[in-house]
Amino acid sequence: PETAAALKRTIEALMDRGAIVRNLENLGERALPYKISAHSQQHWRGGYFLVDFYAPTTTVESIMEHLSRDIDVIRPNIVTHPLTQEVKQCDGIVPVPLEEKLYAPKKRK
Amino acid sequence: MAAVVVGCSGLGRKKLTPWITAAVCLTYPGTQTVLWRRGCSQYKQVTSNENMPVAMENPYKEPLKKCILCGKRVDYKNVQLLSQFISPYTGCIHGRHITGLCGKKQKEISKAIKRAQIMGFMPVMYKDPAYLKDPKVCNIRYRE
Numbered sequence: 001p002e003t004a005a006a007l008k009r010t011i012e013a014l015m016d017r018g019a020i021v022r023n024l025e026n027l028g029e030r031a032l033p034y035k036i037s038a039h040s041q042q043h044w045r046g047g048y049f050l051v052d053f054y055a056p057t058t059t060v061e062s063i064m065e066h067l068s069r070d071i072d073v074i075r076p077n078i079v080t081h082p083l084t085q086e087v088k089q090c091d092g093i094v095p096v097p098l099e100e101k102l103y104a105p106k107k108r109k
Numbered sequence: 110m111a112a113v114v115v116g117c118s119g120l121g122r123k124k125l126t127p128w129i130t131a132a133v134c135l136t137y138p139g140t141q142t143v144l145w146r147r148g149c150s151q152y153k154q155v156t157s158n159e160n161m162p163v164a165m166e167n168p169y170k171e172p173l174k175k176c177i178l179c180g181k182r183v184d185y186k187n188v189q190l191l192s193q194f195i196s197p198y199t200g201c202i203h204g205r206h207i208t209g210l211c212g213k214k215q216k217e218i219s220k221a222i223k224r225a226q227i228m229g230f231m232p233v234m235y236k237d238p239a240y241l242k243d244p245k246v247c248n249i250r251y252r253e
Contacts, residue, residue, distance in 0.1 A: 092173030
């Protein structure tokens with residue numbers, strides 16, 4: 001209903017700015033962890049949606065501005081896709097010899 | 110096999126006096142590798158046996174200890190994992206000495222927690238009551 005219309009609006013706005021939408025996920029509707037007041041209204045419940053999209057970096061600001069003007073969107077956030085970052089090789093906790101820890105490195109201003 | 114290090118310094122303690130040096134004598138039953146070095150003149154070892162220790166990296170080296178999150182990806186979306194590292198009473202993030210994570214993972218976890226809190230995934234001032242019964246991961250002891 002209204003949420004579907006709001007989603008449609010946001011995706012169209014994204015595509016207008018030249019973003020290629022990959023995927024849209026619904027993380028469910030649940031009670032917010034804290035009361036959020038946005039656009040002179042207080043919200044207790046909200047639906048969480050996750051949109052994957054490719055977009056040029058210059059349009060990020062315009063997208064954020066557009067989303068903040070939308071009343072239906074409580075909290076807009078844009079984040080770099082976590083799957084694009086590789087998991088770095090982690091060998092483990094390297095034991096630091098205690099002699100180095102004895103004398104703290106001299107702090108230089 | 111007994112190793113005895115003898116250090117004889119005639120003058121002063123700070124400077125290693127060059128004309129009397131320390132000697133390491135290993136008494137191994139069977140081989141004679143007793144070396145006493147005295148005097149400025151350095152003379153090579155008379156006997157270089159095949160029994161001398163060969164330089165190699167430690168064959169009994171154990172693999173480095175890994176933290177509980179080593180090699181796993183940390184996401185800001187799984188609130189359950191993130192709330193295991195905060196206090197249930199105040200909601201403050203536990204330090205490295207409590208969680209026992211390595212440097213990178215601790216940083217990633219704290220960044221993800223702040224992200225989730227700001228985005229509205231995770232409560233800030235307390236722990237989500239649904240996740241209070243999680244198994245304890247951190248090294249913390251609460252007052253009863």
